Amino acid sequence: MDNRVMRRLIPFVAAAAAVAITTAFIDLIVGRAQIANISMLYLVAVLIVAVAFGRVAAIVASILAFVTFDWFFVPPTHQLVVADAEELFSLALFLITAVVTGTLAARERARAQEAEHREHDAKVLYEAAFLMAEPNLERALVAVAEHFRAALDLDAVSIEANADILPHPAIAARDDAARADLRATGSELRLMDPAGPSRTIRLVGPTTARAGRRARLVPIVAAGVRVGRLTVLPQAGAPEFGPAEERVFAIAAAQLGLTIERARFRQDATESEVLRRSDDLKTELLHAVSHELRTPLASILASAGSLRQRDVDWTERERDEFATAIQDEAVRLDRLVGSLLDLSRIENGTLVPHKAWHDVGALVEDVAGRMRPVTAGHPVRLDVPEDLPPIELDYVEIQQVLSNLVENAAKFSPAGSEIGISVGRDDSNVRFAVRDHGPGISPGDSERVFEPFVRLARAGQGPRGVGLGLAIAKRLVEAHAGTIWVDRGVSDGTRIVFTLPGRAGVV
Amino acid sequence: MERASFSRSRGGPVSSNAVRDEPSGARLLVVDDEPSMVRTLRTNLRGHGFQVETAETAGDALASYERRQPDLIVLDLNLPDGDGFEVVRRIREQSGTPIIVLSARGGETDKVNALDLGADDYMTKPFGIDELLARIRVALRHVARPGTGAEPRITSGALVIDLERREVTVAGRAIHLTPTEYDLLKVFVTNPNKVLTDRMLLQQVWGPDYGDESHYLHVYVARLRRKIESDPQDPAYLVTEPGVGYRFRSEEL
Known part of the structure; x- marks a missing residue:
């Protein structure tokens, strides 16, 4: 019966x-x-x-x-x-x-x-409200669905929300058959009138077991906008839901609406936080760049102004001195603008290394020679073994990496202290190192120094440089599939090391 | 105090060598960590008849100050081995040698701090070399002939202040000032062409317990302008130094 x-x-x-x-x-x-x-x-x-x-x-x-x-x-x-x-x-x-x-x-x-x-x-x-407090929305909703299914003795429960906030519906089902039946309710949120009441649908399906089953669809609404759907599949043959159950579903849907809304707020807040940080970074960049641009500009303006002064008859030597200052500082401005462009090109990923096989020893000696005006006042020690294999690299870019490191070494170490440039094998890689005897980099800063515009306050010394040298070096090394880091195993000063992959089997 | 002999009449056919042979020019100390800036300033200021010492670090600056006792210091605040403020503080502990501070644009707080520590003036980088020379001359003249209450009458254009009788006239017309307004004006006229920070003015007029009440000052400066300026919107005497303070522009200089 x-x-x-x-x-x-x-x-x-x-x-x-x-x-x-x-x-x-x-x-x-x-x-x-x-x-x-x-x-x-x-x-x-x-x-x-x-x-x-x-x-x-x-x-x-x-x-x-x-x-x-x-x-x-x-x-x-x-x-x-x-x-x-x-x-x-x-x-x-x-x-x-x-x-x-x-x-x-x-x-x-x-x-x-x-x-x-x-x-x-x-x-x-x-208890559902407790579960909804979980910050990860997907985990929270899966737990809530399972909780409702078990507590109300249902066959299956699913919670859907707009895909931008919940990519997959949260589903709890008694067994695979229930899961399949639930899926037969469709997932078209469109089917639901945003302001409309919940409604019952009858499943149609290939099997007689499924045909005639009922599922209850409850809209999830937050602030007057439908944000999702709660689908409830009762046990086969269970009586129709009464007003008490309807009330539970309505309250659950309202709670879910708040939870989904909160998750969306959190997502928005995270996005705006990311935007704010990148804004901060840009502001910082602008400050740094404007300061760096003004320093040479100040010398240029002072020298140009001097040349225009008619109240002093400048000697040939003095005129030459002003002109030299203008030229030097203009070159410096050009270098700065060039570095900024390099960095933005690297950041955009539009800088592709033009690799060719090069002799590493010659490269290091070339850099040491070119950097002589910068390293004047420092003895420079080169440590380049004879038997280094050739490496496939972009000559200009790796030269730039080494130059940046040597320039930093010269800039941040006392006059007269030695600067060491060494190359060596490291398994199948080639390892480059630039060493100085300056104040060094504290362990806490050894990651930060490779970020753009990070300038360390070194032992009472004001920030100097635009803070791009190491940022550019890191990006160029990484474009060569190499790594760069601050070697902490030195007793004084700074040793910056980078490796470039050699040809496996040859090196 | 040694008087600066900076002037070669504009347009006058004075040979530069004539000045260089005369080492009596005021002794300046230029402190900046940018070598090209130091070179340019040294050449230019020497060309204008000054004796120039240079330093690139705070330590060198203080050592040079001790050794040479310069008449004026041009100081970049951004120094590699310690800030320029320390230099200002250490020098002020010993003397009132005029200090003109150089700083990058946007460093209003730095300027105010340096002026509060006792710097006399500031220039924002980049600056015009003529402007720097003018400021150096003003500062040196101020030291050479300090006007602090020594003269009973101070005249600047149409403005006359009789310090003995506490009377102020503009173009011969007597101006009534409240005691606070008069005290404030007196601080201004006894420091002609010098930047005065809000804090300095508040402490001199209202007392040492004041310093952050800039709004008092703004109200009184506005009142003074209405009374002594011909166009208070475009003041000729009480000039605002944005973000820093005020300067009494004296037509005398």
């Missing part, structure tokens, strides 16, 4: 059983003498039925008790006729009392049951 029909019959069966048992009890034990007490016993039976099975059972029991009482105990017995008017009155009184008290008891029972349900629902929603 159908489950639902069974459930409908229960109150009637219970009422009949209660009345039968009471009648038998009275017949056997109490006897027929005390009619007033008999009616009280039936009343007890009606109350028990009311509390246990509700209002319908209470009314059915009242009527059955009334008839049975009349039939068995009110003279003349075994017929429904009542002889005595007084008996009729007490019988009627019994019926009214039974119906009224039975209904009241049943209502109390219903209230108690509802309170219990509400408590359960509140607990389910409360």
Whole structure:
């Protein structure tokens, strides 16, 4: 027999059983003498039925008790006729009392049951709210879906949101069949009216098991905009959702709306934080660049202004001095602008190394020679073994890397201190190192120094340089599939090392 | 105090060698860590008859100051071995030698700090060399002939301040000033053409407990301008140094 029909019959069966048992009890034990007490016993039976099975059972029991009482105990017995008017009155009184008290008891029972349900629902929603606090939206929603599925004894639950915030729907299913059935509800958020109510759809499917199943679709709305969908697949054959379940789904959807909204805010905040940081970086860059541009400009303007002064007859040597200053500083400006362009080209990825096979020793000696004006005042020691293999590299770029390192070494170490440039084999790689005896780089800064515009305050020394040398070097080395780092194993000064990959098997 | 002999009349056919033979020019100390800037300033200032010492670090600057006792210091705030502020502070502990501070644009806080420490003037890099020369002359003249209350009457264009009688006239017309307005004007006229920071003015007029109440100062400067300037919107005497303070522009110089 159908489950639902069974459930409908229960109150009637219970009422009949209660009345039968009471009648038998009275017949056997109490006897027929005390009619007033008999009616009280039936009343007890009606109350028990009311509390246990509700209002319908209470009314059915009242009527059955009334008839049975009349039939068995009110003279003349075994017929429904009542002889005595007084008996009729007490019988009627019994019926009214039974119906009224039975209904009241049943209502109390219903209230108690509802309170219990509400408590359960509140607990389910409360626990869901806890799960939603998880900062990762996808993990939070999967946990929430599973929580609802288990707590409400459903076959499957899915939570969908717009793809930009939740790429995959969060799904909890009892088994693979349930998961497949849930999938059959479709995932078209479009199907739902943003402001519309939740609705039930009937699944259609190839299997008879699926055909006819119902799923409940609840829109998730935040701030008047639909942001997702909650799909609930009850167990096959479960009764339709009542208002209590609908209320739970509505509250859950509202909670989910807030959670999704919060995740979106967080995402926006993260994006704006990234933008703000890059803005800060650009502001920093502008400050650094404008300061670096002004320093040579100040010399150029002062020298040009001097040349234009008519109140002094400058000697040939003096004029030459001003002109030299203008030229030197203009060259410096040009170098700075060039570095900035290099960096922006490298950052854009438009700088592609033009690699060819080169002799590493010659390259290092070339750099040392070219950097002689910069390293004047420092003895330069070259350590270049004879048997170095040729390396495939972009000559100009690696020359630039070495030059930047040597320039830094000269700039940041006291006059007269030695600068070392060395090359050596390192497994299949070739390792370059530039060493100075300046103030060194603290371990905490050894990563930062390769970022653009990071200039270290060195032992009371103000920031100098535009802070691009190491940033450019790092990018160029990495464009050669090499690595560059600050060697911490030196007792004083700075040793910057970079490696370039050699040809495997040859080196 | 040695008087600066910086002037060769504009357009006058004075040979530069005539000046170079005369080593009596004021002794200047130029401190900057940019070698080309130091070279340019040294050549130019020598050409204008000054004796020039140079230093590229704060340490050198202080050593040179001790050794040569210059008449004026041109100081870049951004030095490799310690900041220029320290140089200002150390020199001010010993003397009132005029200090003109050089700093990159945008460093208003630096300028104010340096002026509060006792620097006399500032120039923003990049600057015009003629402007620097003018500022050097003003600072040297100020030292050569300090006007702090020594003269009973100070005249600048149409503005006359009688310090003995506490009377102020503009173009012969008596101006009524409140005691605070008068005190403020007095600080200005006794420091002609010198940059005064908000803090310095507040402390001299209101007292040593003041320093951050710039709004008081702005109100009083605005009142003074209404009383003594012919066009308070475009002041001729009380000139604002943006982000730093004020300067009393004296037509005398």
